[in-house]
Amino acid sequence: MLGVCLRGAHATVRKNCVRSPLTPLQSYRCYSTSRSSGASRVVALGLVTVGGGVGGTLLYSKWDPKFRAAVEKNVPYSDWLLGLALGPAPEDARLPVRKQVELNQPPSMLDKPKTDPKAKSQKSVKEAAEASGPESSLVPPPPAQSIQDECKECHKHADVSETAAVASAEPLKERPVDEVTARLVQQDQEEEKLLASLSSRLEDSLASSAKATLQAIGAQEVALQAVTQHTRKLKDAMEAEAPSDEKSTQWKELEAALAERTAAVKDATTTLSKANEALEGLKSVINQAKGQKVAAARPLILAAEENLHQMVVDLDKVVSKVRSAESEAKVVSQYTELVNEAKQQFQREVSSLTPEIQANWKGLTGKLSVDDLNALIAHAHRRIDQLNRELAEQRVREQIHIEAALEQQKVEDHKVLDAAVTTAMGHVKEEARLNLEQKLAELREVMEAEMRTQLRRQAAAHTDHVRDVLKVQEQELRAEAEQVLNSKILDQETRYRQLTQEQLDNFTLDMNAAYARLKGIEEAIDSHAVAEETAREAHQLWLSVEALSYALKSAGADSPSMPLEDAAEAVRASCHDDFCSALASALPQESLQRGVYSEASLRARFNALRSLARRVALIDESRNSLYQYFLSYLQAALLFEDQQEAPPSQLSGADLDPFKLLSYASYCLEHGDLELAAKLVNQLRGEARRVVEDWLTEARLTLETRQVVSLLSAYANAAGLGTTQAP
């Protein structure tokens, strides 16, 4: 291109050189170089600008999909170019943002059914895609689309602004009611399952713990009983003054009771531990149940907790009872031990004093000697003194001992109190907590009910509002729709009318055409029929006329033809117009009734007549005597004329001579011209005329008939010709 520019520049230089050779070439060279450099500069600038524009467009369309869409819409083939340069459509750019949104949602939202909304969302996606995006983005990969769907569902819970920012084209849809109900149903189902499992677990644990507790309680009771029995027995054993046998049985019983007590206590402890384990298990189950936060399980939990608490309380009570019994038993045992110790000491003392005496000194009343007794009494006195001293000491230290004991007792009491207080506190706390929970549950229920009522009210208000709005909208829409409908109906009506009119017109045209054709056909047929009729008539007429002419020909040599009445009747019958009927009625009566003579007969007759007419040629009004007769006879005998002489075209006076006339007439007759013969014969005057009168009438008759017949036949021929169709 640069070369071309340079060449062009050189060409201009040459031209300029040719034009004005005086100016130096250098300037032209400068001009040319500057021109060429200028051109190249311009070209380079242009290239740079174009490249920069294209690159800028590419970059910006890469960054802003809307711009890209606008470019693709407005500039043809840009979508191909941009696709090459940047890759497929901007639909995929929205996905990563949506994925983030999706992750924020709880997993339960993703489990919702995708099948129903998928179709709708596909459609909406397609519409959105067609509206905004390029054609290539109409086929995104299905998982991306499913994710899109999910994300669309997530949108209903996620920030609307985010979705608005990201997906400007896609409209927010309200979740369909079935989805919501499905979700709710599913939720309910899950809750129910949870609840069922929870309740089952609770029940199981409750049952087991109850069993264990009962067992424990039972065992404790048994232990208590055993302990109390033991203590009682011990007390009895200690205090009662019974004979030795009973004492030994008592001691045995005591031992048994002790064994029993120990067994019972052990049993009780084991069962207690078991019960505690079970209660712990129940507690853990309850805590687990609490942890799952199923609202419907709260009363169950509460009940379970109450049961637990109750069991714990019972257990504690029993345990405390047992402990108290045990403590009592301890006291009693301590007492017994002391007593035993004292006894043993006494025994030892006694035995030391009196080694022979047995332990059971109460029964030995007679066996003891005086020394022994004295020793015993002295011992007893000593013991008494000792005891008095101890007693005084004790009395002195009573307070201290009492205080110490009290202290001890206090301490113990404290301990016990603490324990009891803690347990009671625990119980109370439990109770309080349970009450609280109950109250909370009640309150919650109340709140729920209130909330429900409020919600119901709100819902009612909302429905009312929605109803009103819907009503208004409905009215508006109805009005609009009615308008549209009316306009459409009008259009349709007009179109329908037009169409019907067209149809009618077409139909009418067709009908008219058909009718016309039909009419034409009918007319043609009628005319054909008429023509046939007329042809038939004409044929008939012709036939009748032929019959008539044949009847004419039926004339014999001297006899007339048959009467033409029938033939004429036939002709008249087959006549259908005035001319024909006039003609048919123009036939002379004579011919009808008698028939006519043929020409030949007339000719023959004329020949006979001729001589007679010649003979009476002279006779007329003035000359009609016999003498004239004689003279005419003579004339006839003497006069000779041509037998036949052609008549002239015009008769002169000289031609009126009878003889001439007769010769003319016979000539005519011989040549078949009866008419002229009759005319000539008509010129005869006088007797000759009288003589040929009949012949003349006959001739006239024949002529008339023949004329009529010929007319009729001509007419029939003409009619027949007229009716025949031209080929």
Add this chain to the structure above:
Amino acid sequence: MSEKELGKKWDRCLADGVIKLGTGLGLGIVFSVLFFKRRTWPISLGSGAGLGMAYANCQNNLRSHYLQHRIEAVCFRTASCW
């Protein structure tokens, strides 16, 4: 047949002539014999009268047609006929 009329007339004429002639002759003869002593003149008279009558008759017969016309014409002209 008008042509036969003349013939018929002539026949009649002849017949009449013959008759009249004969009658006249006869009468003549008779008269001549009877009254005129066999002269010939009553015979000839009679025959001549007879012939003349026949001739007149014949002529009249032959003329009758024309006379009829004349009478009619006269009647017509004068208008005195019935």
